[in-house]
Amino acid sequence: xxxxxxxxxxxxxxxxxxxxxxxxxxxxxxxxxxCWLLIFAVRERVSRxxx
Numbered sequence: 001x002x003x004x005x006x007x008x009x010x011x012x013x014x015x016x017x018x019x020x021x022x023x024x025x026x027x028x029x030x031x032x033x034x035c036w037l038l039i040f041a042v043r044e045r046v047s048r049x050x051x
Contacts, residue, residue, distance in 0.1 A: 018026050 018029075021029075
């Protein structure tokens with residue numbers, strides 16, 4: 001339960017920060033995070049196949 005509360009608090013802080021950032025910067029940050037998550041997912045899938 002504590003993890004859920006911490007995650008919601010962090011999400012609120014991040015959304016508050018995004019509201020004050022310019023749109024191109026927000027989209028660039030979202031693209032970087034999306035690429036990072038995609039790379040992480042591919043690496044996890046590859047590592048599970050080899051083990």
